[in-house]
Amino acid sequence: MSTVADKLAKKSTRKTSGKQVRLRLVYIDFWSAVKLSFLGSIALAVVTMVSFFLIYLVLQATSVLAKADSIVAAFTDDSIRLSEVAGLPQVMAFAAVVSILNLIVFTVLGAVVAGIYNLAVKVTGGLLVGFMSN
Incomplete structure:
Protein backbone atom coordinates (compact mmCIF):
# COMPACT_ATOMS: atom_id res chain seq x y z
CA MET A 1 0.00 0.00 0.00
CA SER A 2 1.49 3.32 -1.07
CA THR A 3 1.09 6.38 1.13
CA VAL A 4 1.59 10.07 0.49
CA ALA A 5 4.89 9.97 2.39
CA ASP A 6 6.18 7.21 0.09
CA LYS A 7 5.22 9.22 -3.00
CA LEU A 8 6.96 12.31 -1.66
CA ALA A 9 10.03 10.25 -0.84
CA LYS A 10 10.18 8.95 -4.43
CA LYS A 11 9.87 12.49 -5.85
CA SER A 12 12.92 13.66 -3.90
CA THR A 13 15.67 13.95 -6.54
CA ARG A 14 18.30 15.88 -4.62
CA LYS A 15 21.48 14.01 -3.84
CA THR A 16 22.69 13.98 -0.27
CA SER A 17 26.28 13.71 0.81
CA GLY A 18 25.50 11.57 3.84
CA LYS A 19 23.62 8.40 4.51
CA GLN A 20 19.85 8.74 4.71
CA VAL A 21 17.52 6.37 6.58
CA ARG A 22 13.72 6.38 6.56
CA LEU A 23 11.89 4.65 9.37
CA ARG A 24 8.21 4.17 10.01
CA LEU A 25 6.85 4.62 13.56
CA VAL A 26 4.16 1.95 13.79
CA TYR A 27 3.83 1.38 17.54
CA ILE A 28 4.19 3.36 20.77
CA ASP A 29 4.63 1.29 23.90
CA PHE A 30 1.79 2.08 26.28
CA TRP A 31 3.79 1.96 29.52
CA SER A 32 6.65 3.96 28.06
CA THR A 48 3.65 25.52 38.38
CA MET A 49 4.69 25.64 42.04
CA VAL A 50 7.65 27.93 41.37
CA SER A 51 5.63 30.24 39.12
CA PHE A 52 2.83 30.61 41.69
CA PHE A 53 5.43 31.44 44.35
CA LEU A 54 7.20 34.00 42.15
CA ILE A 55 3.97 35.64 41.03
CA TYR A 56 2.87 35.94 44.65
CA LEU A 57 6.20 37.50 45.61
CA VAL A 58 5.99 40.01 42.74
CA LEU A 59 2.43 40.97 43.66
CA LYS A 67 -4.27 47.81 47.25
CA ALA A 68 -6.64 44.99 46.32
CA ASP A 69 -7.11 44.27 50.02
CA SER A 70 -8.15 47.86 50.67
CA ILE A 71 -10.58 47.79 47.73
CA VAL A 72 -12.19 44.55 48.93
CA ALA A 73 -12.35 45.90 52.48
CA ALA A 74 -14.10 49.03 51.25
CA PHE A 75 -16.76 47.00 49.44
CA THR A 76 -17.36 44.52 52.27
CA ASP A 77 -17.04 46.88 55.27
CA ASP A 78 -13.93 45.02 56.56
CA SER A 79 -15.79 41.70 56.86
CA ILE A 80 -13.50 40.02 54.33
CA ARG A 81 -9.74 40.52 54.44
CA LEU A 82 -7.99 39.53 51.22
CA SER A 83 -4.70 39.14 53.07
CA GLU A 84 -6.24 36.34 55.17
CA VAL A 85 -7.84 34.60 52.20
CA ALA A 86 -4.93 34.93 49.77
CA ALA A 93 -1.88 25.05 48.76
CA PHE A 94 -3.88 26.06 45.70
CA ALA A 95 -0.77 25.64 43.54
CA ALA A 96 -0.25 22.15 45.00
CA VAL A 97 -3.84 21.17 44.19
CA VAL A 98 -3.47 22.48 40.63
CA SER A 99 -0.17 20.63 40.25
CA ILE A 100 -1.61 17.34 41.47
CA LEU A 101 -4.60 17.65 39.14
CA ASN A 102 -2.30 18.45 36.21
CA LEU A 103 -0.15 15.46 37.13
CA ILE A 104 -3.12 13.12 36.94
CA VAL A 105 -4.65 14.68 33.81
CA PHE A 106 -1.44 14.78 31.76
CA THR A 107 -0.48 11.21 32.71
CA VAL A 108 -3.88 9.91 31.63
CA LEU A 109 -3.77 12.08 28.52
CA GLY A 110 -0.39 10.60 27.53
CA ALA A 111 -1.82 7.09 27.87
CA VAL A 112 -4.90 7.97 25.84
CA VAL A 113 -2.84 9.58 23.06
CA ALA A 114 -0.59 6.50 22.86
CA GLY A 115 -3.64 4.24 22.61
CA ILE A 116 -5.27 6.39 19.95
CA TYR A 117 -2.04 6.52 17.95
CA ASN A 118 -1.68 2.74 18.11
CA LEU A 119 -5.23 2.38 16.79
CA ALA A 120 -4.74 5.02 14.08
CA VAL A 121 -1.55 3.34 12.84
CA LYS A 122 -3.62 0.36 11.71
CA VAL A 123 -5.43 2.66 9.29
CA THR A 124 -2.70 5.10 8.25
CA GLY A 125 0.35 2.85 8.25
CA GLY A 126 2.41 4.91 10.66
CA LEU A 127 4.50 8.03 10.68
CA LEU A 128 7.44 8.20 8.27
CA VAL A 129 10.55 9.61 9.96
CA GLY A 130 13.76 10.39 8.09
CA PHE A 131 17.27 10.56 9.51
CA MET A 132 20.38 11.79 7.76
CA SER A 133 24.04 11.73 8.74
CA ASN A 134 26.41 14.38 7.44
Whole structure:
Protein backbone atom coordinates (compact mmCIF):
# COMPACT_ATOMS: atom_id res chain seq x y z
CA MET A 1 0.00 0.00 0.00
CA SER A 2 1.49 3.32 -1.07
CA THR A 3 1.09 6.38 1.13
CA VAL A 4 1.59 10.07 0.49
CA ALA A 5 4.89 9.97 2.39
CA ASP A 6 6.18 7.21 0.09
CA LYS A 7 5.22 9.22 -3.00
CA LEU A 8 6.96 12.31 -1.66
CA ALA A 9 10.03 10.25 -0.84
CA LYS A 10 10.18 8.95 -4.43
CA LYS A 11 9.87 12.49 -5.85
CA SER A 12 12.92 13.66 -3.90
CA THR A 13 15.67 13.95 -6.54
CA ARG A 14 18.30 15.88 -4.62
CA LYS A 15 21.48 14.01 -3.84
CA THR A 16 22.69 13.98 -0.27
CA SER A 17 26.28 13.71 0.81
CA GLY A 18 25.50 11.57 3.84
CA LYS A 19 23.62 8.40 4.51
CA GLN A 20 19.85 8.74 4.71
CA VAL A 21 17.52 6.37 6.58
CA ARG A 22 13.72 6.38 6.56
CA LEU A 23 11.89 4.65 9.37
CA ARG A 24 8.21 4.17 10.01
CA LEU A 25 6.85 4.62 13.56
CA VAL A 26 4.16 1.95 13.79
CA TYR A 27 3.83 1.38 17.54
CA ILE A 28 4.19 3.36 20.77
CA ASP A 29 4.63 1.29 23.90
CA PHE A 30 1.79 2.08 26.28
CA TRP A 31 3.79 1.96 29.52
CA SER A 32 6.65 3.96 28.06
CA ALA A 33 4.19 6.66 27.04
CA VAL A 34 2.67 6.66 30.53
CA LYS A 35 6.09 6.93 32.20
CA LEU A 36 7.21 9.71 29.87
CA SER A 37 4.02 11.70 30.32
CA PHE A 38 4.30 11.23 34.10
CA LEU A 39 7.84 12.61 34.11
CA GLY A 40 6.77 15.52 31.92
CA SER A 41 3.88 16.29 34.23
CA ILE A 42 6.20 16.23 37.25
CA ALA A 43 8.34 18.85 35.55
CA LEU A 44 5.21 20.88 34.81
CA ALA A 45 4.14 20.57 38.46
CA VAL A 46 7.49 21.96 39.64
CA VAL A 47 7.20 24.84 37.17
CA THR A 48 3.65 25.52 38.38
CA MET A 49 4.69 25.64 42.04
CA VAL A 50 7.65 27.93 41.37
CA SER A 51 5.63 30.24 39.12
CA PHE A 52 2.83 30.61 41.69
CA PHE A 53 5.43 31.44 44.35
CA LEU A 54 7.20 34.00 42.15
CA ILE A 55 3.97 35.64 41.03
CA TYR A 56 2.87 35.94 44.65
CA LEU A 57 6.20 37.50 45.61
CA VAL A 58 5.99 40.01 42.74
CA LEU A 59 2.43 40.97 43.66
CA GLN A 60 3.46 41.33 47.31
CA ALA A 61 6.56 43.41 46.48
CA THR A 62 4.64 45.78 44.20
CA SER A 63 1.92 46.16 46.87
CA VAL A 64 -0.80 45.12 44.44
CA LEU A 65 -2.21 42.77 47.06
CA ALA A 66 -2.37 45.55 49.64
CA LYS A 67 -4.27 47.81 47.25
CA ALA A 68 -6.64 44.99 46.32
CA ASP A 69 -7.11 44.27 50.02
CA SER A 70 -8.15 47.86 50.67
CA ILE A 71 -10.58 47.79 47.73
CA VAL A 72 -12.19 44.55 48.93
CA ALA A 73 -12.35 45.90 52.48
CA ALA A 74 -14.10 49.03 51.25
CA PHE A 75 -16.76 47.00 49.44
CA THR A 76 -17.36 44.52 52.27
CA ASP A 77 -17.04 46.88 55.27
CA ASP A 78 -13.93 45.02 56.56
CA SER A 79 -15.79 41.70 56.86
CA ILE A 80 -13.50 40.02 54.33
CA ARG A 81 -9.74 40.52 54.44
CA LEU A 82 -7.99 39.53 51.22
CA SER A 83 -4.70 39.14 53.07
CA GLU A 84 -6.24 36.34 55.17
CA VAL A 85 -7.84 34.60 52.20
CA ALA A 86 -4.93 34.93 49.77
CA GLY A 87 -1.88 34.55 51.96
CA LEU A 88 1.23 32.63 50.95
CA PRO A 89 0.11 29.32 52.56
CA GLN A 90 -3.26 29.46 50.78
CA VAL A 91 -1.65 30.34 47.44
CA MET A 92 0.86 27.50 47.72
CA ALA A 93 -1.88 25.05 48.76
CA PHE A 94 -3.88 26.06 45.70
CA ALA A 95 -0.77 25.64 43.54
CA ALA A 96 -0.25 22.15 45.00
CA VAL A 97 -3.84 21.17 44.19
CA VAL A 98 -3.47 22.48 40.63
CA SER A 99 -0.17 20.63 40.25
CA ILE A 100 -1.61 17.34 41.47
CA LEU A 101 -4.60 17.65 39.14
CA ASN A 102 -2.30 18.45 36.21
CA LEU A 103 -0.15 15.46 37.13
CA ILE A 104 -3.12 13.12 36.94
CA VAL A 105 -4.65 14.68 33.81
CA PHE A 106 -1.44 14.78 31.76
CA THR A 107 -0.48 11.21 32.71
CA VAL A 108 -3.88 9.91 31.63
CA LEU A 109 -3.77 12.08 28.52
CA GLY A 110 -0.39 10.60 27.53
CA ALA A 111 -1.82 7.09 27.87
CA VAL A 112 -4.90 7.97 25.84
CA VAL A 113 -2.84 9.58 23.06
CA ALA A 114 -0.59 6.50 22.86
CA GLY A 115 -3.64 4.24 22.61
CA ILE A 116 -5.27 6.39 19.95
CA TYR A 117 -2.04 6.52 17.95
CA ASN A 118 -1.68 2.74 18.11
CA LEU A 119 -5.23 2.38 16.79
CA ALA A 120 -4.74 5.02 14.08
CA VAL A 121 -1.55 3.34 12.84
CA LYS A 122 -3.62 0.36 11.71
CA VAL A 123 -5.43 2.66 9.29
CA THR A 124 -2.70 5.10 8.25
CA GLY A 125 0.35 2.85 8.25
CA GLY A 126 2.41 4.91 10.66
CA LEU A 127 4.50 8.03 10.68
CA LEU A 128 7.44 8.20 8.27
CA VAL A 129 10.55 9.61 9.96
CA GLY A 130 13.76 10.39 8.09
CA PHE A 131 17.27 10.56 9.51
CA MET A 132 20.38 11.79 7.76
CA SER A 133 24.04 11.73 8.74
CA ASN A 134 26.41 14.38 7.44
